[in-house]
Amino acid sequence: MRYAYYSGCTLHATAREFDLSTRAVCSRLGIELEEIPDWNCCGATAAHATSHLLSVALAARNLALAETQEADLLVPCAACYHRLVTARKEMSENPHLRERVVRIIGREYRGRIGVRSLLEVLDHLDPERLAAGVVRPLRGLKVACYYGCLLVRPPAVTGFDDPEQPQVMDRLMRQWGAEPVDWGYKTECCGAGQGFSNEPVVLKLVRDILATASRAGADCLVCACTLCQSNLDARQGHVNRVYGSDFRLPVMYFTQLIGVGMGMEARELGLDSLFVDPRPVIRALG
């Protein structure tokens, strides 16, 4: 199984462990990742809030590059995934837009390849093949699966899980022996990029998410988006300072927990580079 790999900007900086753990887990599962040569930023929220055409064009250059690799695109980060899958859909439904964008980027793009989120790809793997990889089941670990917004919404764009009560990550965690908790904030927004530009709003949203996960009895949160992870983990200290709370909930990428279940070392998965140290929770697994 070969994919054109789109890692994205943050996976080479503040979310380095997402890239590290994605590569480690995929290599173990026989998923071949071929990095898109000279990929560019997907444009993120800044682009679509500024110019619709720009947001499609920036994503389209990556789609065009991946097309020369003749493989579907695989994207671990939910935010990048959302931009790429949106651009692909809009161009496939609107030939005029595609022509316009092709002219702007100066590259050929025929729309022949798909865009897949890593979670979606893992969900479609043969369960027996997945089960064979689990050497250290996450038995007894109570996880709050946090999907955020961009993985599942709007369903007309992403369309691989229920937008109100998604299950992909819960299923995966169960296969790994963990116990996903029932909670109501799976798809609540964390405030995304406003962590930088308007932090008070983000701290309120993050506080509510952490409090709900905590009340549901979660030992940790699992997520699939670099913005969610950084708001929930790095800003957890700010939440505690502003609200006088004492949250210490580790927030890991799903790839990190999968790696733990495969018997990989904390360092291989970047578990040592998060803000709230998840290692005590992992060690308690025995």
Next chain:
Amino acid sequence: MVPLNLNRAIKEGARFVRRLEAESGQKISDCNQCGKCTAGCPLGFAMDLMPNQVMHLIRVGLWAEVLESRTIWLCSHCAVCTTRCPRNIDLARVMDSLRITARREGRIGSERSIALFNEIFLDSVRRYGRAHEFGIGLRHNLLTRRPFKDSDLGRVWLRRGKLKLGTRKIKGAAEIDRIFSEVERTEDGR
């Protein structure tokens, strides 16, 4: 909120709706004010206009109030509204179009910090082909006169080698700059 000028509202309102519908591809008059968007909006607590009020004000011609609202910048494009709208209006897309229009017309209200962040972010992408997190954060801090915002986080990221101080352009950086120019040219030519 500024005093309402009903003459202006009637005269220019219909024209604004037509332009917004073209930009967003959404039909504003489809909204029947059921309020589901507002009920589900996670940012509603901080907004000055609720999402359903945005739709209503646009419809009755009070678009200037909408363009200058905090709401259009606080919207995080989470798309709960889009997902739940029984009339299938992509309200998140309408919010995008409102931000685009507000910027184009120089009508950004009090939420300058968010609009500025977008500008700085895109400037980094245009220059290097990728988002340079350290540079974006630092520049935003300096321009909003809060030089030490998130410096506690920055120190940890730096210590762990996660933030790169230096910048590196992708090979196709000139191509990215050209994409920005072409988009601007295409949009100006409309």
